[in-house]
Amino acid sequence: MNDITFFQRFESDIVAGRKTITLRDASESHFTTGQQLRVGRYEDDVYFCTIEVISVTPVMLDELTQEHARQENMTLPQLKEVIADIYPGLTALYAIVFRLVTAA
Numbered sequence: 712m713n714d715i716t717f718f719q720r721f722e723s724d725i726v727a728g729r730k731t732i733t734l735r736d737a738s739e740s741h742f743t744t745g746q747q748l749r750v751g752r753y754e755d756d757v758y759f760c761t762i763e764v765i766s767v768t769p770v771m772l773d774e775l776t777q778e779h780a781r782q783e784n785m786t787l788p789q790l791k792e793v794i795a796d797i798y799p800g801l802t803a804l805y806a807i808v809f810r811l812v813t814a815a
């Protein structure tokens with residue numbers, strides 16, 4: 712059983728340590744600092760790594776910075792486009808900062 716999923720297209724960045732943050736809606740804001748999460752692919756729920764939560768912080772869409780984008784391994788326009796696709800109309804997000812613990 713996995714605790715969180717990511718779209719498959721982000722798997723390689725996560726296991727390489729290039730992506731160290733994810734922006735989620737309130738339904739995924741309950742994770743806590745120090746918690747280790749089993750991570751699966753959204754498309755098939757196959758486990759691919761374990762991450763440790765560093766922090767969970769509320770952030771508004773218009774407060775996103777180049778630093779958030781760098782942590783996502785994207786440009787800021789790319790990140791805003793991804794968020795608009797996944798969460799249309801949503802402005803209140805949660806930044807989950809994490810580190811890779813183990814890859815499958």
Ligand SMILES: CC(=O)Nc1ccn([C@H]2C[C@H](O)[C@@H](CO)O2)c(=O)n1
Nearest residue numbers: 716717718721733734735783793797
């Ligand atoms: C089900 C669901 O919401 N899955 C998600 C949500 C977000 N992500 C990624 C996409 C971006 O890199 C950031 C910003 O939301 O998090 C995801 O992989 N899967």
